[in-house]
Amino acid sequence: MHAIHIEAQRLDWRETPAPDGPAAGEVRIRVAWAGVNRADLMQRAGHYPPPPGVTEILGLEVSGAVSETGPGVERFRAGDRVCALLAGGGYAEEVVVDARQVLPLPDGVGLREAAALPEVFATAWLNLFIEGRLAPGERVLLHAGASGVGTAAVQLCRAFDHPCFVTVGSDDKLAACRELGAAAGWNRHQGSFVEAVKAWGGADVILDPVGGAYLADNQRVLNADGRLVLIGLMGGRSAELDLGRMLMKRQRLIGSTLRAKAPAAKGAILDALLAHVWPRLASGEIRALIDQSWPIDEAEAAHAHLQRDANIGKVLLSISGEG
Structure with a gap:
């Protein structure tokens, strides 16, 4: 697969090994869109390292389709369109994540909008x-x-x-x-x-x-x-x-920080979103507010836009271009 790597403070989209797994309780997602967050800028600058054992690849939220499930996963199956909250790894063609950190798309919400939701x-x-x-x-x-x-x-x-x-x-x-x-x-x-x-x-x-x-x-x-x-x-x-x-x-x-919380704690937060926020997204009462998006190989431009505080709402990166 391809993923973004930080090389001399530059963002390089290049071939990299796919993540291992999925292990028990995990799912593999083929990424369509990734959200850009200020935490990504901080990590790139060396001020916000990933938690121990987490990939150095940037990216705390994605949307896409489940391609594989690990043992014990009953909530999702291959082909399901989902969004996910990550500790890292979202600027890539594939991610493997604990199923508790994954949610189905709200009714009527596409993959592009869904990438603007989890984080x-x-x-x-x-x-x-x-x-x-x-x-x-x-x-x-x-x-x-x-x-x-x-x-x-x-x-x-x-x-x-x-x-x-x-x-x-x-x-x-x-x-x-x-x-x-x-x-x-x-x-x-x-x-x-x-x-x-x-x-x-x-x-x-x-x-x-x-x-x-x-x-x-x-x-x-x-x-x-x-x-x-x-x-x-x-x-x-x-x-x-x-x-x-x-x-x-x-x-x-x-x-308060979210990134280093355990999957069970993140899962509890996402369960609350599923119960209280997802219905409001489906009805249109709440919406994903997207400022701009860039292709993944133009991630530098997306980061520069966020660094300038030029955005109103989310900045996104298109991995596969699926809607």
């Missing part, structure tokens, strides 16, 4: 509803609201009646988030978001991929008993924490 909706669901423990009516602040995870989170907030405020990098992105259901928002190039969020009513849960540079302002707008869920470090890994504010307002700071 972002699993991340949004995990951090809003499991780590963030959103209670009915609680308010959410989403940073990087126009990103893949952000646009998924906006739609989940709207679907489950949680008002959300987004911060974004342009007025066009703010308009796109409002169209998806954001109640209010702020262009970060206009300065700090603090006063705008306070005037809106503050946040009970904050989903933050920025980190250091935003910590102080996040604390200022986080309501009593609020939860700040940190999912990235785009703004740095060091900052000063106001312990007095944290204590008096009973604030909680939660660090």
Whole structure:
């Protein structure tokens, strides 16, 4: 098979051995589309190595068709069209993955759209509803609201009646988030978001991929008993924490990553998506928001687009071109 390899910081689409397996409980998928995530850029730069035992090939989500199943797999059979959440390996013609990390396509959703679902909706669901423990009516602040995870989170907030405020990098992105259901928002190039969020009513849960540079302002707008869920470090890994504010307002700071979770934990998250989100995708209430896609041999252009923060929604790579 062919796969992307990192050679001197360049992305090289070349022949490589196919993954072993499938072993018991695993499936082999012939990849049609792969999602591009900021974690891929971080891994490429040497800042986010794969978990032990996981391939160095980039790619955390794919769609395609099951070509082979291992012993004990009853949920899928060869030919099934699926999407999958991976720990790595998606920029390739084939992947082998634990069947618990695989989902059937939502009714009416094609392979291209399905590749935009697993990573972002699993991340949004995990951090809003499991780590963030959103209670009915609680308010959410989403940073990087126009990103893949952000646009998924906006739609989940709207679907489950949680008002959300987004911060974004342009007025066009703010308009796109409002169209998806954001109640209010702020262009970060206009300065700090603090006063705008306070005037809106503050946040009970904050989903933050920025980190250091935003910590102080996040604390200022986080309501009593609020939860700040940190999912990235785009703004740095060091900052000063106001312990007095944290204590008096009973604030909680939660660090969260999805990639290194065990297959059973990922499977539980995907089961929740199948029950609560897949029907809404089938009905059109929620949709996969795709910004642009490139052929796999033009992965450099896709990465450059994401690096510039030029996207609204997901960036995809076409492996086989199937729809």
